[in-house]
Each structure stands twice: as structure tokens, then as C-alpha cells.
Amino acid sequence: MSLSQHQMTAAKMVGVVILMGSLSWASVPFYDWFCRVTGFGGVTGVAAKASDVVLDRKVLVRFDASKERGMPWDFKPVQREMEIRLGETGLAFYEAYNPTDRPVAGTASYNVAPFSAGGFFTKIDCFCFEQQVLQPGERVTMPVTFYVDPEIIEDDEGKYVNAITLSYTFHETELPEEVASLEAPQTVVQN
Numbered sequence: 001m002s003l004s005q006h007q008m009t010a011a012k013m014v015g016v017v018i019l020m021g022s023l024s025w026a027s028v029p030f031y032d033w034f035c036r037v038t039g040f041g042g043v044t045g046v047a048a049k050a051s052d053v054v055l056d057r058k059v060l061v062r063f064d065a066s067k068e069r070g071m072p073w074d075f076k077p078v079q080r081e082m083e084i085r086l087g088e089t090g091l092a093f094y095e096a097y098n099p100t101d102r103p104v105a106g107t108a109s110y111n112v113a114p115f116s117a118g119g120f121f122t123k124i125d126c127f128c129f130e131q132q133v134l135q136p137g138e139r140v141t142m143p144v145t146f147y148v149d150p151e152i153i154e155d156d157e158g159k160y161v162n163a164i165t166l167s168y169t170f171h172e173t174e175l176p177e178e179v180a181s182l183e184a185p186q187t188v189v190q191n
Helices: 005-038 113-122 150-154 177-183
Strands: 058-067 074-077 081-085 089-096 105-111 121-126 132-136 139-148 163-173
Touching: 058 074, 058 089, 058 139, 081 089, 089 132, 089 163, 105 113, 113 121, 113 150, 132 139, 139 163
Parallel strands: 058 163
Antiparallel strands: 058 081, 074 089, 089 139, 105 132, 105 163, 121 139
16 A cells, blocks of 8 residues: 555654754753853853863953842842952852842853853852842842863963953842742631
8 A cells, every 4th residue: 555645745744843843942951062062152161170281371351240130129239340360269248138128039140252262261159040039128149150261271272362251130039939839828717
């Protein structure tokens, strides 16, 4: 029993739709993986520990902070820049303040400029790895621990980098359920 021309065309079209759907579903995790591996788009690396190698060459690291439109927090770097040696562990702080009368949750997105330094800028620990919740009137100081991989001097573009800017943007996110439930008005039932 053979398929007619119309059935064969329909089967091919269904195959194309399934293939395109699969590719679109896989594109986000693949792009995320690609950016983390290559540093494309200024995406930084992540490491569990500090670099084993520290060179004498120094690089200037600048710190930048911004907020998504509508994010009510005040958000800024505690210091604007620091000079560190390649491979040396750096520790910088950002400050966030919630001036509202309600808890506000936020997550930080980040990137590094120039993009060629992204794959060599490595975070060991960062406030951006987790959602942050600030209570009304709360002010916090949040750390980021990092280093610039000494292998940057072997990279065709990276070896010319003398200054790197680490930028964070805070976005308001939905409150975690345990915080939101504390906010909900309690109903009193009387018999």
C-alpha cells in the first residue's frame, strides 16, 4: 500500500512543523549554553573557586547599575571601579534600597563589556544567582566575587582589553509564595 502524492506532501509538512517546533523549543537553552561557553554577548563565566594563577598584568573593572522601568528600588554600586590583577579574586558590593511600603522581589540580569571579555570574566559568587526580596524600607549590601581569567592574554581580542564594565539591571519579579502569603490580608471567621 503506497501513499498518494497528497499524503506524502502532508507527511513532509507535518515533519517540517515538528522539526521547526523542536528547533524553536531548543533554541533558548542552546543559545544560553552557547553564550556561557563562548562569552558571546558579554555573558560571564561561573566558577566554584578562585583562579590558581595570578599574573602581574592589571585590568580596570568598572561597575554599573540600572533598573527596569517600574522597578521601585534604588540600586547602585558601592564603588564605581577597582583595579585587579588577572586571576586575582575581586570583591565588589552593590546596594539596593526598597523605599516602598510593601515587599518587593527582584532578579538581576548582567553582562560584561566589551563582549570579548565576557568569557574571561568569571563569577565565583553573586547576588544575581538568586532572587532578592527587600522588605519595606530595607537597605542591603550585596556582594559579587569574581576574577578575570588570565587566559584572556592568549585571546586574539581579549589580550587588548584593559578595562571591563560589569553591568547589572534589576527587574521586579513575583514575590515568592511564602512572602506573598504573609502579605495577603487574613480573614477572620466569627461563629
